[in-house]
Structures are given as structure tokens and as C-alpha cells.
Amino acid sequence: MSDTPSEHVPLRLRLAAKGIDGVTLLVLPLVVALILLFVYPFLYGLWLSFRPKDGSLLGNYAKFFSDPFLYETVGKTLWLAIPVTVINLVVAIPVALRVRLMRRQRVLTTILVLPITLGTVLVAEGMLNYFGPQGWFNRVLLTALGPQGWFNGPLMDVFGPHGWFDQTLMMGPLMTAPLISGPLKLVHNYTGVLLSLVITGFPFTFLLVLSYLTGIDPALEKAAATLGAGPGSRFRHIIMPLLLPGLAVTFCLGFVQAYSVFPSAVLLGAPSGPTRVISIAAYEAAFEQYDYSLASAIAMIMGVTLLLVVIAVLGARTLVYRGPAGGGKG
Amino acid sequence: MASTLSTFKSLRLNRVGRDFGRLNALKELDFSIERGEFVALLGPSGCGKSTALNCIAGLLSTTRGSIWLDETRIDTMGPEERGFGMVFQNYALFPHMSVRDNIGFGLKMRGVPKADAAKRIDQAIATVRLEAQAEKLPGQLSGGQQQRVAIARAIVIEPPVVLMDEPLSNLDAKLRLEMRQEIRRIHAGLGSITLYVTHDQDEAMSLADRIVVLRDGEVRQIGTPEDLYLRPARLDVADFMGFRNRIPGRVVARSGDHIILDVAGTEFAGTLRSSLTGDSAIAVVRPDDMSVGETGLAATVEACEYRGRHFFGSAKAPGGIELFFRAPAAYRPGTPVKLAADPSRVLVYEGATP
């Protein structure tokens, strides 16, 4: 047996032992594509942002932080993104907690996936009609609560001058005018953008929270119940700690979407006023002033702001709860 | 390929080794199997049985050594070039194919004409008694039925070497006995090599012509079932072969193989099975060979279980030695007994400090 030829292990086998073989090479096209289309442009943008038109290194950044027309966009964007993200999350949690117990979740999730699928542009077009001064939403409100509305008379009878409140209880009139006197201004302002971010953002947040919730092993809750935990303490001691990492991720993803709002800020907001968000500034720099260098700098600032918020949220999460990172699926 | 291999004489492992990172899963496997032989690879869980089988099948590359089918080196070939049949430990049935298509897969890959293939598939299905399940998908079968599909899939191609990784582990006792006979019969019919992995010594002994005992990735003994049953070469092999009583003692007399130990003041005679340097040794005995008598090791019964024809007792001897024995009646815990064994059934190995 000692005369067996060539016992040395071929290179192919040694590489295979490290996990590198023909199959591993299948990732190469992906990696090349991502490097060319994502990493390289990003690095190029970073480099470009330090090569402003005026030739100085930090010219773009200096310009951004000294020009109120530019630096105010950060505040305006945050002023939209943070409330929206919080509202969506706060509403989505109780709804998801309840929906998770339903048998026919799928009908609901299918309906809610619609606005995500249709996208912000279509939602904007729909909202312009629907929430506009002549739209159905304002019509319903006026019909119900306007000066000639169905409920205005009864409300006035109770709360208005000489109404029940005023005369019987002697507490004075609570309403002196109809609740709504004309159509509400719901588009072409801050509210319009906020609403559109809720319409696309709430389903997104809800579906994420729901998927984290269903990822929690129901046996854990059963075990807690057999140990005498009521619904309240089950939520506090079992669901919440397990859900928290997922909520942190959901908050981050929701925030990222809201922070990068673009078409609805233009179509539904006041793009030169209160809803001049940072994306608009970046877009204008690139495609209206053709200053790609400044545009890249704004994109980088956008990325850094996002990163800071994400780090802050995830960091706060570890301060609150130091358990395993996944309550369910990652 | 199959035609050149079908006339082979032997499968030879030449110092085959396999590492997983720093773990030496297989060390120097070195033995050969002749055509027509049924060899069982026996060992406790995690000893490297599946690793050895996968190296032979070509599913794992070897780190060292070579594998030969006569003069053809096969460890450099892909698994599909070797033409072996294999029953996987967890079946590995194709989940999207019916039982028929699963069994026919190997024939299809070999380009066997449809009519011929259909006949052979029918035959294989009949052999494993799955006629009623032929059109089902694997997901619709019980564990035992899946296992039989896996067996049929491996034998229908009439391979030169059949590798089986614990093929009967999921069957009930009765079906297991039936399938053992079936596997033996199939093996005889194919006239090929069967390498059968199991951790059940009973199964290995009833099936195999030869048994390879593996432990910690190393071959500990190769021999016929009788060899292993009666003459385990080492203490750890004996341990695995059902010698449950381990009785440490001091050597007081020895002539040739015959040896007398002192166990807590009592003389205990046995047969020496290894070299002996010091005067401490370990005697091992099967519980079945340990019986209650007038003389022998004094012990106190701790428990007694019903085993059908007889009872199975456990007792404690002075010095904390645990003894298992065959009891003619149900002893109450606390009963004092004397336990003895035929010296030819008592195997003595060199041991550490008594």
C-alpha cells in the first residue's frame, strides 16, 4: 500500500476545505455588480463632494451649513419624519397586537400592502383629488359638521349659544361657530406631506411589526399564562422585551423612508416653503443647477444624518434591553 | 463507468483521513472490502461513521489518503462518476418527485430505457413493500416508508457498492427485523459490496460478514461478529459490545491467559485479553454472563427489572462497583447476593489504578 502514487492533496480540495469552490464563485457577478453600481458611485460621490466648484476642500459643506435655504432642510425634514414615524409606530403596535390573533389576517394585510405597492406618486395624485377642497373627504366633513351640516344643528342645540349647555347648565356656550366653516386645507402644505407619509408609512410599519409579533414563539406566552401572568404582565414581561429589538429596526426603517421623502413633498407639499425637504435640495443642486459636487455633498449629509439617527435608536435599544438581538425573524 | 466497475474485486481505503477545521474526524482509515462482503461500520454517535461513508461516496473530500476500487483511484472522482448506491441517514428523498420517480432517478441518469426502468422500479417497490404508496410524494409518507424509498432508490441501480447510513433507525422493531432479512437478501442478490453504518451492535452482528469498530475517528477493531462478540481486542471495544460490568482489581495470579484478580478481597477469575505491565487490571463481563450463586462477589441488590424470561438486576459491591446481572427471580432492593461468572466469559484488560 505504501507504493500508492501521489498522496498530496490537490489545491482544489484544499480551497474547498476553506469553502471556496465553483459554487462560491457564483457570488462574483453579484459582488462585481454591487461594487460597480453601489460602492463605487458612493465613494465617487464622497470624493466629488470634496471637490466643489470653488476649489476648496470643504466648500460644499461650508456652503450647506451657512446657507439657511440649505441647512434648514435638515430641520424641516426631521420635523416631518420624526412625528410621522412615531405616529405610525404608536398606532401600528396596538393594531398589530390585535390583528395577530385574527384568523383572516391575509385580507387585511393584502389591503394594506396596496398603498406600498402603488407607490408615493399615485398616492399623491389620489390625495390631490380626495383631500382637495372639492374632494370627497372635505365634502363629507362639510356635510356632517359644516354650517349647513347634519350634525351642526344638533351640536349647536347642545353646545351653542342658547343651547342646553348654556341655558340649562349655565356654563356658557362651548361652540359659537360651526366646527368647520369651509373646506380644510389638507394639501399643498405640511399636512399633505404628513398625510401621504402616514398613508404609505403606516401599512409598512404595521406589516413589519406584525411579522415581528408572529415571529415570537406563541409557546412563550402560553408558558407565561400557565405561570399565572395576565394579559397585562404577559405584554410587559414577554411580548415587549422580545418585540423591542424589532420595534427599533422598524422605527429605523420607517424613519429612513420618511426622511428621504421626495415626490410627495413636491406634489403634495409646499416645496419651496415648509416642506422643502433635503431630497429636494439635493435634486435641485444636481438637476437644476447641475452642481453634482454640491448634490453629492447633500446626499452624503443625508446619509450621515440617517446613520446618526439609526445608531442613536439602536444604541438606545441596547440601553433598555440587553437580550438576544432577535425576538423572532431577523 | 458502471461497466468497468461492475467487474471489480475490492474496495480499498488507504490511510484515509478527514479533518473539519481542527477536528480530526477521521484518522488513518485503512482496510479493504472484498466483493460480495457485507461490512458493518459500528460505533457510537459522533465517531465519524457518516463522515467515512461520505468520503467513500465522494460527498466529502478526503484530507489525507486515497480510496481505490481495484487499481482505479476513486477519491479524486466526483460522486456521480463512482456509480455507487447510497441510503442517506436522513433519507434525502427528492421532495418534488413521487416515490416512483425517486426510485427511478438513478436509472434515468444512467439512461436506462423506459420500459426496462419501469420493470426494475416495480420490482424495487415490491421489495420494499411500497406498492400502495408508489404515486405519493415523500412528504406524504411516514418516516419508515421514506426510509424504504431510500433503500429502494439505492438498490434499483444495482450498484457495485451500496452505502447505507443507519437505514433502519426509524422502523418499528418488527419491520426492522423484516427489513434486515430483506437487506441481506438484496445484498446476496446484487453480489456487490455493502457498507452498512450503524450504532446498534445487534444489527451489525446479525447482518455483517465483518464489522469495523470505529471510535473517535479511529478503527479500533476489525473482525467477524463472533470475534467481536467473544474477543473484543480492547477495553473500549468491549465496552461498546455490551460488556457492561467493569470490575477493577489487582492481579494475584496468572498463568498464560488465565488470570486471577483480587476484587475487594474476593478472588475473581478471568481470561487476559491484552498485555499487562502493572498489577492493576479491569475485568469486563456481560450482564447475561453474570449470575447469582453460592460464591462470588458480594453485593447488595439496588433494583430489579422485568425482562420477560428473566430479570435484570443491578447491585452495588463494596468499593462502589456497580454490577449488572441476570436474576432468576425478582430480588427486593437491599437483598445481599453473590455474583459470579464463567472465567472464559470474563475478559481482563490492562487497567489504570484499581
Place this chain on the structure above:
Amino acid sequence: MRDVISPVRTLTDRIWVTFVWVVTGFFIVNLFAMIGTVIVSSLGTRWLGTWLPAGWTGNWYLSAWDEFQLGDLLTVTFEVVFAVVALSGLIGIPAAYALARRDFPGKRVVMLLLLLPLIIPPITYGIPLATVLYVTGLGGTLNGVILANLVPALPFVVLVMIPFIEQIDPRVEDAARVFGANTFRLFWHVLLPLLLPGALAALLLVLVRTIAMFELTFLTAGPGDQTLVVALYYAVFAAGVRAVQSIDAMAVVYMLTTLVWLIVALRFVNPTQMVTRGKQQQTDNG
């Protein structure tokens, strides 16, 4: 689970349930009313200051078809979308297979590289990407649009496919090899049929997402290679130039192209997967 969480009993429970239903009901009613507005408007003759249009007509679709060159837009949209689906499938699925099956040095870096384009918003990386595309001459061309849309599509396909591939027992592939299948036949007889459901789901999701992908197409498309959603944006942006009904007709056409594929996709995936791109969830048939 149901046996633990008691059915509606206490007052707080009732309030909670009512709250949940009021919120979801309000949301859904408004959502449907909003979509309904678009559809009604596209079918109405004149709609000013009334609940419903004065009359009904299908002519806006004909005029929108001419005004916005919907035929061309649809062609471009599907050229882009199918190219993106094909490329992300061809590149992404094999890569997902390698990532699911092999452990190799640098795998963590690749995984991070996959996550980033899904976390960073398209407008952020779209601007430098558009810059690079314009510098290389690909900006404003159909190919540029396709390349830009690959950036989120590729990681999406890979991340949906990895858990799907992981749940296919690798021993099944081993078995195919042992029984004589070479690489091609292994792929054709075993891998392809096993991967098909997952691949179909992943690619349909990419298709739906690419039709609706506004930002990247908007930043990289020239006048000749706008997709439907970008053209819709310009039309809404320049509202007043064209009749609202005409724009709404275009919006309905866009909605239909998306929804058709969404309905197909939902046969294979759980709606939750549109956002989570995580493990395959068991579809509850209850």
C-alpha cells in the same frame, strides 16, 4: 395561542378592540375612497363641485393614450422591468445559492453589502449613482435606468432567496450526485424544480417593486426612457397643462399594471413579505 388570550371579555378589552377597528376601518375607507376618486375622475366627463361627475365617458383613456404616449411608456416600463427581473434573477439567484450553501472568508462583508442598498434610501445613493452614469454616458439611456434599478433589486432577490434555499436539504443535492447526476442534470432535475416557487416569488416581488420604483428611474431617465410612474409624476407636477381626468386615466393605467402583477405575486407570497424580505412565512390557510 387563541386559548391563552381570552376572547373579548373585559371593558378595557372592548375599548381596545373598538379602537383597533375604528383606526383600521377609517384608514381603509379613506384608502379606498382615495383610489376610488382617481377611478371615478378618469371616467367622468366634468367633475366640479359635486359628489359625482356630471356624466360618464371612457374617452379620457383614449386621449391619455395619445397625449402621454402611454403605448411607448408601457413599452419602456416593461423593457426596464423585465430586464431588471431577468438580470437580478440571473445574477441574484446563483449568488443566493452560494451564500446559502457555502461559508467562505468575506461572506459577512457580502451580506453587509447586500443590506446597505435596502437600508439607504434610493434618493441618497441615486444622486451619486446618476452622476456616475452621466459621466460614463449611460445617464439618460435605457441601459442606465436598468442598471440603476438593479441596485435595490439584486439584494432583494438574494435576501429573499437565501432562507428559501437554506430550507432545501443539501443532502438532496448530494443524493442526486451519488445517483449519477452531473452538474447540469442536478440543476435541471433537482435544483430548478425546488427553487422555482421561491424564485418566482422573489422575481414577482422585484417586478412589482420596479414598476413602482420612482426615485432611481426619475434620477437616471432621459426624456425617451421614462417609465410610467415617472411620466405620471411629471404629469401631476405640471397639473393644469393637461386635464385632470386625463392624468387620472394614466394613473388608472399605472395602477392596473401594478395590481395585475401584485395579484399574481400574492398567489405565491404573503403580503408581509413585501416589506420584510425575511424568512418565508408559512401562509396561514386558516
